[in-house]
Amino acid sequence: MTTTTDAPTAVTASPDPAPPRRIPEQWLLAALLIGTAVAYLWGLGASGWANSFYSAAVQAGSVSWKAFFFGSSDAANSITVDKPPASLWVMALSVRAFGLSSWSILVPQALMGVATVALLWATVRRYFGAAAGLLAGLVLALTPVAALMFRFNNPDALLVLLMVAAAWALLRGVSDGRTRWLVLTGMFVGLGFLTKQLQVMLVVPPLALTYLLFGPPKLGRRVLQLFAALAAMVVAAGWWLLTVELWPADSRPWIGGSQDNSILELTLGYNGLGRLNGNERGSVVPGGRGGAEAMAGGPPGGGGGMWGSTGITRMFDAAQGGQIAWLIPAALVLGVLGIVLRGRASRPDTQRAVMVLFGVWLLVTGLVFSFMAGIFHAYYTVALAPQIAALVGAGAVLGWRRRDALWVRIVLAVTVAMTAAWSWELLGRSPEFAAWLRWVVLVAGIASAAALLAPRLTGRVAAVSAGAALFAGLAGPAAYALDTIASPHVGSIVSAGPNTGGMGGPGGFMIRGEGHGPGGFAGGRGGMPPTGVMLPGGVAVPDGMVPPGGIGEGGAAGSPGGLLRGSEPSAESIALLEADADRYTWVAAAVGSNSASGYQLATGDPVMPIGGFNGSDPSPSLAQFQQYVAEGRIHYFIGGGGMGPGGAGGSGAEISEWVAQNFAATTVDGATMYDLTAPRVQAGP
Numbered sequence: 001m002t003t004t005t006d007a008p009t010a011v012t013a014s015p016d017p018a019p020p021r022r023i024p025e026q027w028l029l030a031a032l033l034i035g036t037a038v039a040y041l042w043g044l045g046a047s048g049w050a051n052s053f054y055s056a057a058v059q060a061g062s063v064s065w066k067a068f069f070f071g072s073s074d075a076a077n078s079i080t081v082d083k084p085p086a087s088l089w090v091m092a093l094s095v096r097a098f099g100l101s102s103w104s105i106l107v108p109q110a111l112m113g114v115a116t117v118a119l120l121w122a123t124v125r126r127y128f129g130a131a132a133g134l135l136a137g138l139v140l141a142l143t144p145v146a147a148l149m150f151r152f153n154n155p156d157a158l159l160v161l162l163m164v165a166a167a168w169a170l171l172r173g174v175s176d177g178r179t180r181w182l183v184l185t186g187m188f189v190g191l192g193f194l195t196k197q198l199q200v201m202l203v204v205p206p207l208a209l210t211y212l213l214f215g216p217p218k219l220g221r222r223v224l225q226l227f228a229a230l231a232a233m234v235v236a237a238g239w240w241l242l243t244v245e246l247w248p249a250d251s252r253p254w255i256g257g258s259q260d261n262s263i264l265e266l267t268l269g270y271n272g273l274g275r276l277n278g279n280e281r282g283s284v285v286p287g288g289r290g291g292a293e294a295m296a297g298g299p300p301g302g303g304g305g306m307w308g309s310t311g312i313t314r315m316f317d318a319a320q321g322g323q324i325a326w327l328i329p330a331a332l333v334l335g336v337l338g339i340v341l342r343g344r345a346s347r348p349d350t351q352r353a354v355m356v357l358f359g360v361w362l363l364v365t366g367l368v369f370s371f372m373a374g375i376f377h378a379y380y381t382v383a384l385a386p387q388i389a390a391l392v393g394a395g396a397v398l399g400w401r402r403r404d405a406l407w408v409r410i411v412l413a414v415t416v417a418m419t420a421a422w423s424w425e426l427l428g429r430s431p432e433f434a435a436w437l438r439w440v441v442l443v444a445g446i447a448s449a450a451a452l453l454a455p456r457l458t459g460r461v462a463a464v465s466a467g468a469a470l471f472a473g474l475a476g477p478a479a480y481a482l483d484t485i486a487s488p489h490v491g492s493i494v495s496a497g498p499n500t501g502g503m504g505g506p507g508g509f510m511i512r513g514e515g516h517g518p519g520g521f522a523g524g525r526g527g528m529p530p531t532g533v534m535l536p537g538g539v540a541v542p543d544g545m546v547p548p549g550g551i552g553e554g555g556a557a558g559s560p561g562g563l564l565r566g567s568e569p570s571a572e573s574i575a576l577l578e579a580d581a582d583r584y585t586w587v588a589a590a591v592g593s594n595s596a597s598g599y600q601l602a603t604g605d606p607v608m609p610i611g612g613f614n615g616s617d618p619s620p621s622l623a624q625f626q627q628y629v630a631e632g633r634i635h636y637f638i639g640g641g642g643m644g645p646g647g648a649g650g651s652g653a654e655i656s657e658w659v660a661q662n663f664a665a666t667t668v669d670g671a672t673m674y675d676l677t678a679p680r681v682q683a684g685p
Contacts, residue, residue: 039485051154052567052601073609073612074608078254079612084193111385116161120137123136126175127350136389138474140389144323144484146382189207191236200273202545205359241267251311258617310373315328319378338395365384392473413450416445437479463509482500567599575672576668577607585630586608588636610652618651625658637656
């Protein structure tokens with residue numbers, strides 16, 4: 001008998017498809033930060049001294065600790081720059097360590113940019129995850145005005161880093177309610193005050209409101225913690241302000257930008273309320289009256305002025321749009337979306353706190369910039385970049401995770417389509433720059449928006465749609481950022497990206513006469529007048545109001561510089577100033593800080609900037625200058641410097657006239673030089 005055993009048949013199940021391999025977050029973070037560092041460091045030397053107004057002060061602070069402390073324009077401490085010195089301290093320490101060069105001045109700025117990107121990534125990632133943090137960091141790094149200012153030596157780089165640090169610390173306080181985070185927040189704000197005075201205060205209302213609404217302790221304790229933050233802010237900023245205010249005025253430099261030699265006046269006036277209402281004593285127009293109305297003696301105010309038109313659309317106009325506005329609409333929509341999606345969360349909800357903090361901060365700063373009647377430059381908008389980046393990163397990822405809801409998909413689709421259309425418009429403002437890109441962006445945005453409306457947005461369709469949306473949102477600003485990185489930037493007023501007919505340009509601001517230098521101002525509203533210059537906002541200044549050195553003349557060796565551009569001395573001029581330089585306190589004097597800056601940077605010796613930045617500060621007086629000359633402390637006077645048109649209170653015109661009457665002029669490679677140790681022999685009766 002044969003027994004048959006039926007062995008079970010082995011069934012081999014088909015293996016599940018392998019999940020897509022994800023790139024580890026640490027590799028993506030490394031790519032973001034290394035890429036940002038390479039981009040911000042690339043070709044920095046091409047910008048030379050960048051803003052020579054600040055570079056000269058950095059040079060002074062690198063050889064004199066007194067100049068370092070006060071932020072003096074020259075090592076002999078005649079006058080300070082018109083800002084507190086915190087940003088100068090960082091650059092001056094770099095110069096002390098590595099020697100004076102454009103790299104030692106600008107590399108710290110680039111590293112601040114990398115640190116800001118990293119800190120924003122860490123802030124957003126903590127509350128929204130890796131993807132949101134990386135997207136926020138990428139948006140910030142590719143913002144054109146950020147690529148500009150983190151490669152330039154203005155105070156804005158440190159200011160933005162400190163404001164992001166304050167937001168990071170405040171949100172840590174929202175997470176655990178510990179007072180130490182509020183104290184740290186106040187400290188960062190105080191240091192921001194020592195960087196650019198009252199501009200840092202724009203972040204204070206959003207910080208306070210966010211903690212009041214979402215801080216975990218009871219209301220009474222939250223209020224006390226905010227007072228602790230206020231105390232920390234006062235201490236962090238007040239020690240320097242108090243020292244300067246109490247220091248005997250005759251043994252410290254004149255406070256640049258102040259008409260009364262007072263740091264408090266500078267804080268509340270020229271750098272404070274004057275920026276809001278336009279009443280800026282010592283500005284390029286007396287009393288701060290701007291625009292054609294002021295030039296003609298008419299009343300100040302109105303919808304336009306020397307610094308461009310004010311109003312709710314200011315951030316979107318030709319001067320500012322390409323700098324910052326690419327993702328402002330998307331940030332506002334995604335910020336509201338994020339708050340709505342977190343609507344049922346408990347009160348101390350950190351995700352909602354993030355959206356409120358960055359959203360209110362964006363609104364407060366944007367509205368102040370839009371309506372301020374005083375001095376305004378397009379590069380100020382870098383202070384909007386972190387908020388936009390955080391809201392886009394957090395809001396987009398939060399919405400993507402909830403895309404199963406039809407209304408969320410509709411909001412995301414509308415946001416992508418709107419962003420692509422707006423990028424199409426912005427790219428169209430520079431028709432000769434990558435003309436093909438605007439159409440690719442538009443098509444990618446429409447296709448992504450259509451895909452987002454699909455009921456089942458998963459798998460490859462979801463990945464392709466997300467990639468197209470990312471391209472539509474970032475291709476335009478990335479192109480502008482790359483153009484910014486590839487272009488040198490020199491002068492006091494610079495802007496990112498290609499020329500769009502707004503204020504500034506890739507190379508700075510050079511607007512003397514009919515022509516314009518490479519990368520300088522080209523066109524503007526109504527083009528260049530046949531004589532005189534064009535100021536911000538397209539305002540023509542008649543020839544009679546153009547100062548001797550021009551508003552921003554420069555570019556050729558021997559140029560005396562002007563109001564907005566540093567001097568570029570020739571080799572012969574440098575040799576003349578360096579002869580017996582150690583016998584003099586100042587090897588030369590010139591009207592206006594920019595006119596003095598190039599000579600000081602070239603020789604390494606103090607050059608007195610009469611009247612400070614605008615040439616309108618009463619420092620020194622004619623009597624003081626005459627005493628310095630009598631004591632043999634100044635060797636040469638350099639004529640043809642730049643004063644602000646009609647600068648009130650300045651002594652530069654009086655000094656220039658006295659020098660011309662009493663000392664013979666010598667022309668050295670186009671620069672007029674007066675030897676103050678050799679008075680002109682007066683003819684007999």
